[in-house]
Amino acid sequence: MSRDLLDEFGEWRVRDVPIAELGFTGLGVGAAMVGLRPIVEYMTWSFALLAIDGIVNAAAKMRYMSGGQFKMPITFRGPSGAANQLAATHSQALDSWYAHIPGLKVVAPATARDAKGLLKSAIRDDDPVVFLEGELLYASKDDVPEADDFTLPLGVSEIKRPGRDVTVVVHSRPLHSALAAADTLEREDGVSVEVIDPRTLRPMDIDTILDSVRRTNRCVIVEEGWPVCGIGAQIVDDIQREAFDYLDAPIARVTGADAPHAYAANLEQFQFPQADLVVKAIRQVCYRD
Amino acid sequence: MATKITQSDELLGLDGAALVEMLKWMVLGRRFEERAGEMYQVGEIGGFCHLYIGQEAVAVGALTPLRRDDYVITAYRDHVHGLVRGMDPGAIMAELFGRIDGSSKGKGGSMHLFDASVNFMGGHAIVGGHLPVAVGIAYAIRYRDTDQVCVCFLGDSVANIGAFNEALNMAALFQLPIVFIIENNQYGMGTAVHRAAAIENLADRACAYSGMQGWTIDGMEVLEVRRTVETAVDRARAHKLPSLIEAKTYRFVGHSMSDPNYGHYRTKEEVHQFKAHDDPIKQYIETLRAHGVIKDTDLNDIEQEAKKIIDDSVEFAKRSPIPQPDDLYSDIYSGESPDVRRRDPWR
Amino acid sequence: MASRIVMSKLSPTMEEGRVLKWVKRKGDPVESGDVVVEVETDKATMEVEAMGSGVLREILVEENATVPTGTTLGVVAAEDEDISAILEESAAAVPVAVPAATAPAQPAPGEASAPGAQPVAPSPAGDGGRIKASPLARRMADDRGIRLEGLRGTGTGGRIIKRDIEAASSAGVPAPAATAPEVDYDVPYERVELSQLRKAIARNLAQSLGPIPHFFLTREIDMGEVLKLRGQLNETLAESGAKIGVNDIIVKTAAQALSEHPEVNVSFAGDHIRRFTRVDVGIAVAVPDGLITPVLRDAAGKGLRRISEETSELIARARERKLAPEDYQGATFTISNLGMYGIDEFTAVINPPAATILAVGATREKPVVVDGTVEIRPRMRVTLSCDHRAVDGAMGAEFLATFAEMLENPLRLVL
Numbered sequence A: 001m002s003r004d005l006l007d008e009f010g011e012w013r014v015r016d017v018p019i020a021e022l023g024f025t026g027l028g029v030g031a032a033m034v035g036l037r038p039i040v041e042y043m044t045w046s047f048a049l050l051a052i053d054g055i056v057n058a059a060a061k062m063r064y065m066s067g068g069q070f071k072m073p074i075t076f077r078g079p080s081g082a083a084n085q086l087a088a089t090h091s092q093a094l095d096s097w098y099a100h101i102p103g104l105k106v107v108a109p110a111t112a113r114d115a116k117g118l119l120k121s122a123i124r125d126d127d128p129v130v131f132l133e134g135e136l137l138y139a140s141k142d143d144v145p146e147a148d149d150f151t152l153p154l155g156v157s158e159i160k161r162p163g164r165d166v167t168v169v170v171h172s173r174p175l176h177s178a179l180a181a182a183d184t185l186e187r188e189d190g191v192s193v194e195v196i197d198p199r200t201l202r203p204m205d206i207d208t209i210l211d212s213v214r215r216t217n218r219c220v221i222v223e224e225g226w227p228v229c230g231i232g233a234q235i236v237d238d239i240q241r242e243a244f245d246y247l248d249a250p251i252a253r254v255t256g257a258d259a260p261h262a263y264a265a266n267l268e269q270f271q272f273p274q275a276d277l278v279v280k281a282i283r284q285v286c287y288r289d
Numbered sequence B: 001m002a003t004k005i006t007q008s009d010e011l012l013g014l015d016g017a018a019l020v021e022m023l024k025w026m027v028l029g030r031r032f033e034e035r036a037g038e039m040y041q042v043g044e045i046g047g048f049c050h051l052y053i054g055q056e057a058v059a060v061g062a063l064t065p066l067r068r069d070d071y072v073i074t075a076y077r078d079h080v081h082g083l084v085r086g087m088d089p090g091a092i093m094a095e096l097f098g099r100i101d102g103s104s105k106g107k108g109g110s111m112h113l114f115d116a117s118v119n120f121m122g123g124h125a126i127v128g129g130h131l132p133v134a135v136g137i138a139y140a141i142r143y144r145d146t147d148q149v150c151v152c153f154l155g156d157s158v159a160n161i162g163a164f165n166e167a168l169n170m171a172a173l174f175q176l177p178i179v180f181i182i183e184n185n186q187y188g189m190g191t192a193v194h195r196a197a198a199i200e201n202l203a204d205r206a207c208a209y210s211g212m213q214g215w216t217i218d219g220m221e222v223l224e225v226r227r228t229v230e231t232a233v234d235r236a237r238a239h240k241l242p243s244l245i246e247a248k249t250y251r252f253v254g255h256s257m258s259d260p261n262y263g264h265y266r267t268k269e270e271v272h273q274f275k276a277h278d279d280p281i282k283q284y285i286e287t288l289r290a291h292g293v294i295k296d297t298d299l300n301d302i303e304q305e306a307k308k309i310i311d312d313s314v315e316f317a318k319r320s321p322i323p324q325p326d327d328l329y330s331d332i333y334s335g336e337s338p339d340v341r342r343r344d345p346w347r
Numbered sequence C: 001m002a003s004r005i006v007m008s009k010l011s012p013t014m015e016e017g018r019v020l021k022w023v024k025r026k027g028d029p030v031e032s033g034d035v036v037v038e039v040e041t042d043k044a045t046m047e048v049e050a051m052g053s054g055v056l057r058e059i060l061v062e063e064n065a066t067v068p069t070g071t072t073l074g075v076v077a078a079e080d081e082d083i084s085a086i087l088e089e090s091a092a093a094v095p096v097a098v099p100a101a102t103a104p105a106q107p108a109p110g111e112a113s114a115p116g117a118q119p120v121a122p123s124p125a126g127d128g129g130r131i132k133a134s135p136l137a138r139r140m141a142d143d144r145g146i147r148l149e150g151l152r153g154t155g156t157g158g159r160i161i162k163r164d165i166e167a168a169s170s171a172g173v174p175a176p177a178a179t180a181p182e183v184d185y186d187v188p189y190e191r192v193e194l195s196q197l198r199k200a201i202a203r204n205l206a207q208s209l210g211p212i213p214h215f216f217l218t219r220e221i222d223m224g225e226v227l228k229l230r231g232q233l234n235e236t237l238a239e240s241g242a243k244i245g246v247n248d249i250i251v252k253t254a255a256q257a258l259s260e261h262p263e264v265n266v267s268f269a270g271d272h273i274r275r276f277t278r279v280d281v282g283i284a285v286a287v288p289d290g291l292i293t294p295v296l297r298d299a300a301g302k303g304l305r306r307i308s309e310e311t312s313e314l315i316a317r318a319r320e321r322k323l324a325p326e327d328y329q330g331a332t333f334t335i336s337n338l339g340m341y342g343i344d345e346f347t348a349v350i351n352p353p354a355a356t357i358l359a360v361g362a363t364r365e366k367p368v369v370v371d372g373t374v375e376i377r378p379r380m381r382v383t384l385s386c387d388h389r390a391v392d393g394a395m396g397a398e399f400l401a402t403f404a405e406m407l408e409n410p411l412r413l414v415l
Helices: A005-009 A021-033 A047-059 A095-099 A112-124 A174-188 A206-216 A231-246 A265-271 A275-285 B016-041 B056-063 B079-085 B089-097 B130-144 B156-160 B162-173 B202-208 B222-239 B268-278 B280-290 B296-319 B325-329 C084-092 C135-144 C162-171 C196-206 C224-240 C246-260 C304-319 C393-408 C410-414
Strands: A039-041 A075-080 A105-107 A129-134 A158-161 A166-170 A193-197 A200-202 A219-222 A252-254 B071-074 B120-123 B150-155 B178-184 B213-218 B243-248 C003-006 C016-022 C035-040 C045-049 C054-059 C066-068 C072-077 C214-222 C266-268 C273-275 C281-283 C285-287 C290-292 C333-337 C356-370 C373-387
Touching: A021 A039, A021 A047, A021 B130, A021 B162, A047 A075, A047 B130, A075 A112, A095 A105, A095 A129, A095 A200, A095 A231, A105 A112, A112 A129, A158 A174, A158 A206, A166 A174, A166 A206, A166 A275, A174 A193, A174 A219, A174 A275, A193 A206, A206 A219, A206 A231, A219 A231, A219 A275, A231 A252, A231 C135, A252 A275, B016 B056, B016 B079, B016 B089, B016 B222, B016 B280, B016 B296, B056 B079, B056 B150, B056 B178, B056 B222, B056 B243, B056 B280, B071 B079, B071 B130, B079 B089, B079 B120, B089 B296, B120 B130, B130 B150, B130 B162, B130 B178, B150 B156, B150 B222, B156 B162, B156 B178, B156 B202, B162 B178, B162 B202, B178 B202, B178 B222, B202 B213, B202 B243, B213 B222, B222 B243, B222 B280, C016 C196, C035 C072, C072 C084, C135 C162, C162 C266, C196 C290, C214 C393, C224 C246, C224 C373, C224 C393, C224 C410, C246 C281, C246 C304, C246 C333, C246 C356, C246 C393, C246 C410, C281 C304, C285 C304, C373 C393, C393 C410
Parallel strands: A039 A075, A075 A129, A105 A129, A166 A193, A166 A219, A219 A252, B071 B120, B071 B150, B150 B178, B178 B243, B213 B243, C281 C333, C333 C356
Antiparallel strands: A105 A200, A158 A193, C003 C072, C016 C035, C016 C066, C035 C045, C054 C072, C214 C373, C266 C273, C285 C290, C356 C373
């Protein structure tokens, strides 16, 4: 990730740190308080559990607690969610934990193009940004604009695939399951699926989602994380509050299975919100099951 | 190994004005805290309110030798650190009152005083949470290659927290210009230090980190504190080396306003003993008198000056408006936080 | 093996039915296929047959009670068989028992009989009275003035969803009319309970004139040639005993004209129009407590004699209330003839989902100007009601012109 950067920028700018998440997270926060613009990388977001105090108590609240005196231009980034068979402690998608916190911004791109454009914006942002990179997306390929200054704004959803009959809201890696499901349904059922990636989980561009649901009257929300108090739960709330009268079916959610991640390969696959589950959910909300 | 500095060349070569200024700060700190306690009791101040009474020598001895561009960061017993660092007493009192003219617009309260204009970096309420932040400030100093120093105060219980090791290790590893000052007031809330730390002198832990010097000193002697901090600051400024100072002190009041002054963890006699024999202000006055630096009339003036400043601060706080509901939603992000009202239409 | 006797859903619009008569008594032996109970649906009286053998162990719904479709009416099982599970399940799904017209009403205090009380809506989902409808469907129904009570939900668990509202509004629907305003008459009156049929009529026709933009085209037709033709035909058929009526000729003529004007043989279906490729003519038949419209299938493809025979048979069964749902559903065009009641002309309310209905008046001798002289001619006035969403004035008028021309030159029928 940081290859060649050390040679280019030197050790005071690109620093290899002890495996001490709380320590180096706070280091970043302190540096941001006095005007630097740090990027803190976790080996995986599961390890950032050891740094929660630095993210949630220090970074997220510094501006507020100081009455606006200290800005917090810091980006926390690293791989998130499952990798391959790393079991319960190394596979978590804790998106909703961070999205819960006022003071944090949370970004979870699903494509290399989005990752580039959004990461630049995250770094330039004057607020703390939690940047969640689906670990299994690292090998995925995409058309990435070469332009050095290619950025994408935070807080803007993108319609990844336009459709008429049902809206699927999905972020990070399951976007690809949802797109596959959309193809299947178009082909087999003649159902036209609109796929929306909010990309930024906080602040989320709900309006794009609401506009879509008002058109399609149906919605399925897909995420890698667990169901209880998940990102999708919040989106369901937003939709029922602002588009209740446009719903023709209860909103369906497809999430990671509500269990810790198992090591066995088949169980790990079973855990994921796979495309076939998304297909089933879409059929249900379209009353085609 | 930690070394004990004894009272030798007592006045550190300071002139009378500098010596009296330190006394003024100590008196102001003591009286400010007494007034804060009173304001708490009459209900003007709420929440947690941790008073610094008894520990004045540490903050005053440590902060008076610093440059204006140095950084200071501390924990939640922070009123006097803020005062001595140069915060406006009115802004502090208004913050304690929860008013809009408080240093954090009434959003931080007693435990979260900040003042960017005097590089006072807070005011942090999670035990140990600010140590890595202090290291980050020191890191930024080295990144920018200036000769500033970061001084980080911490309580005795922090020495037993994981963040303590993570922070001190990185401070030594990266050779950062930082001075950690443990204010060992003998009790972490109600737990005696010897019940929490598997070591007698907390500064001895400095030996675990290459290049870090440790001192355990009498934190009731303001000049000893000052002398030690000057040495540590010089190591940091000139040599980019971290230090760990343990100032043994004592708080004359409860852990916070909601705790009794004595409680089950210490006796009334013990508290009276410290007040009678180890009061840092009394000791310092005796030292100054012995050297003919002050007279009784000076003391009276100092008290009157402190009273005036504090009366003004209370007056200012009382006159300051309470925050408006909309203020709840400002300063969360650099811009507006658009979702807030949308998801909460009733408020 | 225990089997249930159930109030089956015998038509798409049927939501409830009334138990008319238990043919078997409790304890009677029952063979699979035996008629166990007679029920009255919204359109007809039906016999319910046993699906298993044994004895009629339990009668759960008494005669004259009205219950939602799906309700278990009774249980047939072997004499010693444990049927507690079925009984428990049936009890759990407590039907909303609507007191029937002839049964003494025993409403719970403060309920049904109280003036202004909310009627208990039969649930299309059959889950205890609550109508399940998506928020969108509710809003659409509200916007379009459609009552959810009359609709069948096709969503999960019988939920009424968007497509059901669209189908209903294409069929023409609303029915604020079905909830007639409470008027406090200061006049003594007798309360006449609605029969199932009367309810169905009220529901269906209330979905007609309100939401369907009607317009009416009236034309007078000379019936001289038709009367002459009828005489000739009946002479020819005299030996066989068959008899062709004027109405049969009208049915045949209408069907023929419709096959020449398929744009009128249609139904409005929301986002499209269904142009039927076959002409199924509904014939309104008065029965003692209402009317019903048995359907003569493929009327354009049948000869007059067959039309006459089938129509007679349908009318007879209608009067005996023996029509099955498939006998009276799905007309593409309807003829309502009140001529025999001395009505000269009238307008009929469209019978959804068809887009047109023809109201036929009496044939009367009238002076008319023919080639500059006044003659006495048998004349008949007809009025075509059209759903303007599907049929325009000129389209309707052209159809009527063809229809009139054929009646005035009935030889065209054989061409």
